[in-house]
Amino acid sequence: DGGITQSPKYLFRKEGQNVTLSCEQNLNHDAMYWYRQDPGQGLRLIYYSQIVNDFQKGDIAEGYSVSREKKESFPLTVTSAQKNPTAFYLCASSINASPLHFGNGTRLTVT
Amino acid sequence: GQQLNQSPQSMFIQEGEDVSMNCTSSSIFNTWLWYKQDPGEGPVLLIALYKAGELTSNGRLTAQFGITRKDSFLNISASIPSDVGIYFCAGQRDTDSWGKLQFGAGTQVVVTP
Numbered sequence: 001d002g003g004i005t006q007s008p009k010y011l012f013r014k015e016g017q018n019v020t021l022s023c024e025q026n027l028n029h030d031a032m033y034w035y036r037q038d039p040g041q042g043l044r045l046i047y048y049s050q051i052v053n054d055f056q057k058g059d060i061a062e063g064y065s066v067s068r069e070k071k072e073s074f075p076l077t078v079t080s081a082q083k084n085p086t087a088f089y090l091c092a093s094s095i096n097a098s099p100l101h102f103g104n105g106t107r108l109t110v111t
Numbered sequence: 112g113q114q115l116n117q118s119p120q121s122m123f124i125q126e127g128e129d130v131s132m133n134c135t136s137s138s139i140f141n142t143w144l145w146y147k148q149d150p151g152e153g154p155v156l157l158i159a160l161y162k163a164g165e166l167t168s169n170g171r172l173t174a175q176f177g178i179t180r181k182d183s184f185l186n187i188s189a190s191i192p193s194d195v196g197i198y199f200c201a202g203q204r205d206t207d208s209w210g211k212l213q214f215g216a217g218t219q220v221v222v223t224p
Contacts, residue, residue: 042214097209102153
């Protein structure tokens with residue numbers, strides 16, 4: 001079955017540590033996205049990539065970094081510079097202007 | 112980025128009742144999308160709207176793209192327990208910004224038997 005796999009489902013880290021969230025898709029989609037979700041708020045775009053080896057900042061990129069070395073993979077690193085890293089992170093993909101298809105998210109808790 | 116104004120914030124309804132929610136913006140959008148999210152899961156697309164005035168149905172769901180292109184509504188008819196969840200609207204301004212969606216804050220729907 002095609003889809004987007006985010007791992008792990010839950011992640012716990014100590015403050016000051018960098019952490020990388022995985023996102024893999026086997027939908028052959030060109031574009032991939034990372035969104036952040038906080039309680040009672042809509043999703044906010046962190047980074048997106050429309051093609052391999054290229055990515056663009058979204059609305060809240062500060063404190064995050066990404067890479068897109070392969071079409072299937074778009075990992076997100078939450079760095080120690082991110083002031084409020086605890087959130088639910090959602091990865092999505094799309095192709096040819098189709099609506100975004102989301103993964104099931106990773107809940108990151110930083111203490 | 113600007114977020115859309117989505118209302119109501121939450122709804123408590125009895126099984127069988129109809130549900131209506133809407134999103135408004137001060138900006139024009141070329142695409143409106145409605146997603147549903149279950150707890151701990153990612154949003155799932157319900158309906159996509161691409162043309163001003165468009166009215167689209169998906170089973171018991173009906174959504175419309177406002178004629179001004181600044182609003183959209185979603186109706187759920189004859190609600191059932193599995194309709195419980197958070198419903199999000201999302202808008203996209205132009206084709207150059209595909210995937211860069213602006214999201215509403217969501218409408219929490221609770222259905223009681």
